[in-house]
Amino acid sequence: MANTFGHLFRITTWGESHGDAIGVAVDGCPPRLPLEVEEIQKELDRRRPGQSEISTQRREGDRAEILSGVFEGETLGTPILIGVWNSDARSKDYDHMRRVYRPSHADYSYDAKYGIRNWKGGGRASARETIGRVAAGAIAKKILAREFGVEIVGYVKQVWKLHADVDPSTVTQEDVESNIARCPDQDMAVQIIERIKEARKDGDSLGGVVECVARGVPVGLGEPVFDKLEADLAKAVLSMPACKGFEVGSGFGGTTQTGSQHNDPFYSEGGGIQGGISNGEDIIIRAAFKPTATIMQLRGRGRHDPCVLPRAVPIVESMMALVLADHALRQRGQRGSV
């Protein structure tokens, strides 16, 4: 179970960054869901390396192959296996890392845990592991949109000290995809792109925040005690590589207000979640990412993102979709309808 996430809609990701292939097994997808490989590809293309001048230059096509669970364009209800081949792993870049632990990477902790590690590249700790999450997330998004009327939009809210002004209740995916920073505040996007280019030139890296909104969430998703909706969202978000912080609704900002300022006429702290259960309002989450660990100032080789934020957007959306799809199916299982 160590690589598995979810209950009814359950995913297991597999593969290493410099292994032969990488992907996901999805179990529990309802049968007769129309599914074409292009729908998965569209999301993988938003995540893939080499997509812009501010992303890693590793050249992977990341072409999705559906190996099971789909027949004549419809899901069978059986496990869906999706994989991509790794074709541009330049393992020579890692020769000098065979016996060296890179600071701020998982090299030491993996070695300490397993007594062995694939020192060619980041292995399971690499951002390439998120291919499986995004492929499964594409299916989860489709279930949510078709069967539950839920729409999920993520975007870059902050890079370094540059903060974007975005209205979560109206932002669209077209706004987000209109620039390579995936920041719908167009003026801020220009500044962010310049700042990331500068960091790359200096051999340095930057962190930031992805914000993600789910609109049209049905009432009643989430379990009252341990599987509270915000608890599962927190786990989903903090399990992403390089992610160091999670907020929901007013988040840490709410701590400086009084109760009378903070309580909304209907909902409160969770922004769409009360007692761990959705109340039908929009749910807004934020994921904080640290500056990329590999920086050229530390003589790191390999091809790296000077800032992971733009490529993290589809990953955060996918993690939110996995949690909501799982809970929607659980609610339907218990109540018969949602």
Ligand SMILES: C=C(O[C@@H]1CC(C(=O)O)=C[C@@H](OP(=O)(O)O)[C@H]1O)C(=O)O
């Ligand atoms: C290739 C991807 O990102 C990679 C994530 C990554 C890491 O250590 O996390 C290291 C780099 O790979 P490599 O060491 O092979 O050059 C990045 O390019 C991807 O996300 O698909």
